[in-house]
Amino acid sequence: MVKPRNLNQQSNRIAAITQKFAETFGSPPTFIASAPGRVNLIGEHTDYNDGYVFPVAIDKYINIAARQRTDRRVILHASDVNDASEFDLDALHSIPQQAPAWSHYLIGVASLLQASRRKIAGIDAVITGDVPIGAGLSSSAALSVAATLAFLTAGSELEVLESENGKKELAALCQRVEHEFAGVNCGIMDQTISLLGKENHALFLDCRSLEYEHVPLNLAGHYITICNTKVKRELAASEYNKRRAECERGVDILSQWIPGISSLRDIDLTDFKKHEEELPALTQKRCRYVIEENTRVLEAVSVLKAPTEKTDEALIQFGNLMNASHNGLRDDYEVSCKELDLLTEIARSITGVIGSRMTGAGFGGCTVSIVHKDALETFQTRVRKEYHEQIGIDPEIYLCHVGDGAQVFWSSELS
Numbered sequence: 001m002v003k004p005r006n007l008n009q010q011s012n013r014i015a016a017i018t019q020k021f022a023e024t025f026g027s028p029p030t031f032i033a034s035a036p037g038r039v040n041l042i043g044e045h046t047d048y049n050d051g052y053v054f055p056v057a058i059d060k061y062i063n064i065a066a067r068q069r070t071d072r073r074v075i076l077h078a079s080d081v082n083d084a085s086e087f088d089l090d091a092l093h094s095i096p097q098q099a100p101a102w103s104h105y106l107i108g109v110a111s112l113l114q115a116s117r118r119k120i121a122g123i124d125a126v127i128t129g130d131v132p133i134g135a136g137l138s139s140s141a142a143l144s145v146a147a148t149l150a151f152l153t154a155g156s157e158l159e160v161l162e163s164e165n166g167k168k169e170l171a172a173l174c175q176r177v178e179h180e181f182a183g184v185n186c187g188i189m190d191q192t193i194s195l196l197g198k199e200n201h202a203l204f205l206d207c208r209s210l211e212y213e214h215v216p217l218n219l220a221g222h223y224i225t226i227c228n229t230k231v232k233r234e235l236a237a238s239e240y241n242k243r244r245a246e247c248e249r250g251v252d253i254l255s256q257w258i259p260g261i262s263s264l265r266d267i268d269l270t271d272f273k274k275h276e277e278e279l280p281a282l283t284q285k286r287c288r289y290v291i292e293e294n295t296r297v298l299e300a301v302s303v304l305k306a307p308t309e310k311t312d313e314a315l316i317q318f319g320n321l322m323n324a325s326h327n328g329l330r331d332d333y334e335v336s337c338k339e340l341d342l343l344t345e346i347a348r349s350i351t352g353v354i355g356s357r358m359t360g361a362g363f364g365g366c367t368v369s370i371v372h373k374d375a376l377e378t379f380q381t382r383v384r385k386e387y388h389e390q391i392g393i394d395p396e397i398y399l400c401h402v403g404d405g406a407q408v409f410w411s412s413e414l415s
């Protein structure tokens with residue numbers, strides 16, 4: 001049975017990576033940069049449309065234990081995948097052909113930090129993590145953010161992390177790494193929550209202005225529960241970029257009728273309904289989903305802020321919005337898949353589950369459900385049994401504790 005929470009987990013991870021570093025490099029690291037993955041509660045595929053999102057940082061991390069070198073070499077060991085790679089900070093014009101895919105993120109981060117005139121230094125580093133890879137929980141954003149912190153720490157440039165604007169600048173840099181080094185035209189959500197997450201709070205983020213608010217999660221005995229389909233998101237990158245292009249096409253066409261708009265964020269449902277017939281059928285569905293989803297996020301945030309005596313009612317509304325979000329992703333945006341649909345259906349049929357939806361880019365990956373503590377056991381038993389019976393795969397279930405954003409731990413403070 002999965003236990004609701006283990007407070008010592010992060011310190012266990014730090015101890016394990018410290019030991020791994022010492023085994024690999026002969027003495028302990030100087031510091032450990034740690035960045036969390038995320039689960040998005042609502043507001044999917046809205047970030048690159050200048051819209052609203054509502055993610056939380058989860059207690060799953062990418063950790064990089066490191067020590068500054070006196071030269072410009074970067075020596076990396078990815079111990080979970082038993083792989084290694086190295087490069088030189090003065091020769092970053094192109095990614096070496098033999099460089100493993102995970103190392104592209106570190107090469108990307110180093111290149112862009114140098115291009116933005118941040119002082120960085122060579123490092124010896126060990127990378128470990130427990131954010132499942134390719135599961136829609138932002139393992140790649142967590143890797144870029146942890147790498148950013150590691151290079152900045154080695155270059156004594158950490159003060160950029162002390163300001164809100166500094167963190168936003170780093171989130172934008174990590175987003176560019178995805179665009180320029182991984183070929184995914186992603187939005188800004190994942191990198192921002194990994195840097196700005198706050199314990200027991202969700203981040204209500206306006207992806208246009210980057211203004212945000214930490215909203216307390218008053219879940220009255222419910223847990224944020226993640227189920228991993230264990231289906232890899234093969235189509236994710238190409239279909240993701242297609243969805244983004246379809247939304248931009250929609251804005252292009254609609255701007256002939258609704259002047260002054262520059263993204264779907266600028267259109268409300270009433271205006272959209274007046275002009276939707278101008279759009280090709282597929283573009284129409286995509287745009288409708290995004291416009292409705294933005295409205296749902298605003299509603300979801302406002303219901304979560306309801307006074308305590310109304311929490312139960314508010315949570316039901318919140319759950320209904322999550323369900324509607326999934327239905328839109330499945331029917332109009334078409335980024336779900338049969339495994340995600342099945343997990344949400346099983347979840348929704350259990351008393352004590354207030355809402356369930358896919359989370360992240362889609363085409364596999366994870367669902368997020370809000371489950372009452374008394375229903376956890378039934379939830380886990382039924383999800384495991386029914387998913388296995390129908391798909392033939394054992395799903396993974398994580399009860400998540402909402403944690404803080406990325407941090408650097410100094411080894412001297414830890415011992």
Ligand code: GLA
Nearest residue numbers: 044045186187188189360361
């Ligand atoms: C991926 C991207 C994000 C966001 C989500 C979908 O996680 O990296 O920017 O677009 O998909 O909401």
